[in-house]
Amino acid sequence: MSAQSSAMARQPASEVLVIGAGVAGLATALAAAPRAVRVLDAGAPGGDGASIWAQGGIAAAVGTGDAPAQHAADTLAAGQWRNDPVAVRHLTERAPDVIDWLERLGVRFDRDGDGALLLGREAAHGRMRIVHARGDATGAEVMRALTRAAVRCAHIAVAPQCRAFALARADDGRVVGAWAWNGHAVELWPARAVVLATGGYAALYRHTTNPAGNDGGGIALALAAGAAVADLEFVQFHPTALALPEASGQLPLLTEALRGAGAVLIDGSGQRFMPAEHPLAELAPRDVVARAVAARTLAGHAAFLDARAAVGAAFPEHFPTVFAACMRAGIDPRTQPVPITPAAHYCMGGVRVDADARSSLDGLYAVGEAACTGVHGANRLASNSLLEGLVFGRALGQHLAAALPAAAAGAALPCPRTYAPLDAATRAALADVLWTYAGLVRDEAGLAHAATRIAAWRATREPGASAADLLDLAAALIAAMRARRECVGAHWRRDVRAAA
Known part of the structure; x- marks a missing residue:
């Protein structure tokens, strides 16, 4: 059913609207107290996003002989020094405090017989610094604790089965909320600040470790609204x-x-x-x-x-x-x-944001895998993903709690999109094209073929339909891969010489 054939309802205005209920979204919501926060969850509460599937753990320099500077050095090396060093320092210096915060929320990390945190090591880490919960169920355990904490907070309200498909704009250009499909009708969710915490786009590929909902939908709607994106070509394959x-x-x-x-x-x-x-x-x-x-x-x-x-x-x-x-x-x-x-497995690119998680559009923020902070560079270091969502989500929540933007000058303009999901056949064909021509190893001939296929699909889409947004994201992904003519980190082209 499309938005044009459905009744449109307006929800009460909130101070902060968080789109996405994974670790980044919930960390933002919890830290934004006492601001009134509404969280849109496209799936069932605490169960359908990528966060719950995270097995590896959370990297933090909490062991004897380790230090945030060493964690930062490993992060920069894994990212081929294409990282933003300020963002990396922010991430690694706050990692130990995030572990303490999670424990205060009730996360049960694995410990040894003496009660000390049981630390593991993963690829490209120079130290044992990976904190786990229930062995390989870290994401599930963290989500359990964050979801329980959010349910208990009076300032947070979660709307399940509610998928945002367009950003609401005022006549002065500011983002003032989001339009979402609740399974029956289209609703406007107005807010003074909108946070994208919708995850990455790895589920667009035929073979992925991500749930189907991690399809880049939040990045796509930001792109449709004119927000700047960055580093889309850096897609990590596990x-x-x-x-x-x-x-x-x-x-x-x-x-x-x-x-x-x-x-x-x-x-x-x-x-x-x-x-x-x-x-x-x-x-x-x-x-x-x-x-x-x-x-x-x-x-x-x-x-x-x-x-x-x-x-x-x-x-x-x-x-x-x-x-x-x-x-x-x-x-x-x-x-x-x-x-x-x-x-x-993971996308280093996303909505380009600054140190305060602000996008190029007034009123729009992004955290977690939906954002490109520059912290991962060309290749994410193992177990820095949950950490990024938690660190930058908490920081954004605290920032909004202290300095929420003023209300926009005007009310939301009419909905710019018709809700119409990408059909299953095109989605499957797109997954095959990306896997075959824009996968682990790429070249210009394959990328050009992918661009042609995607352009043909885009030409058949109804103008203004939300189904076109994922195809536009895929087109932007291919364009980024074609533009970067080098082999670096997770972007590898067989038709150019690898850097020494």
Whole structure:
């Protein structure tokens, strides 16, 4: 049903409207007290976003001999020094306090027999600094605590099953709310500040570790309103998703913590291949490991994650989420190597924001994976994703609590979009095109073909329909990949020479 054929309702105005109910959105909402906050959740409360699937943990320099400066150095190196150093310092210096804050909210982090935080190591980290909860269920545990805290806060109201599809603008250009589809009708949600916390766009790919809703919808509506975006070409592919025959869409993730615990990557003959690829072997940056795995699978050879010696019988206790996923697929990781494939995992690009999370449009902010703060550079360091959403979400909430913008001069203009989701057939075809031509390794010929296919789909869309927004985002993604003629971090082109 379209917005044009539905009755439009106006919700009461709020001070802050947060679009997205993952860690970044809820951290913003909680920290914005006592401001009246409304949170639009496109799915069921606390259960449908990408945050709940996060296995790896949260990076923080809380161990003996570690320091935020060392965490920052690892973040910059993984990002190929394309990061914003100020944003990186902000992230790493506030990480220990975020761990304390989460514990005060009731997050139950894993601890050793002496009660100290149990720290793990993941790829490209020089220290043991990854804090986990329930082994490989960190995202779920953090979301449990944040959701419980939000429900108990009188200043927060959550609207489930409510998908924003257009930003509301006043006649002076300011963003003054959002138009959303609640499953029955279109509603205007007015606010003095609008925060996009909608996640990234990795679910646009055929093989992904993300739920279907992580399709870049928030970035697309910001783009449609004229907001600046940045670094869309930097899409990170996780090297170890569970390879399932003929599967597409979301694949089970095999957390990087497994390699941090000593699991190795082997080929069909049982031989390790990462020591020949990088001095850190299985703990090399994700882009290096992912390309090594892809090179073997594209050549028709199998690749496996072998945790038999490193984890073995302790799998159900230490990695319960991965163990359950493998067993559902008929694989016992205690006694069998697990088949793997790279999958689209995380997007470093998004809505361009400044140090206060402000976009290029007055009244519009963005945090978490929907935002491009510059903190990740060309390649995100493992376990900095939950951390980014928490650190920058809290900082934005505190900023809005202290300095909420004045109300716009005018009321919201009429809704600029017709609600009409992208049809399933086009969505599936787009996923195939992006996977084939804009995936882990790209070239100009493939990207040009993708651009032509996407342009043809865009030409058939009804003008003003929200279905066009995802296609516009895909077109912007392809354009960014074509414009960057270099190999750096997660952006790898076979038709240009790699930097030394």
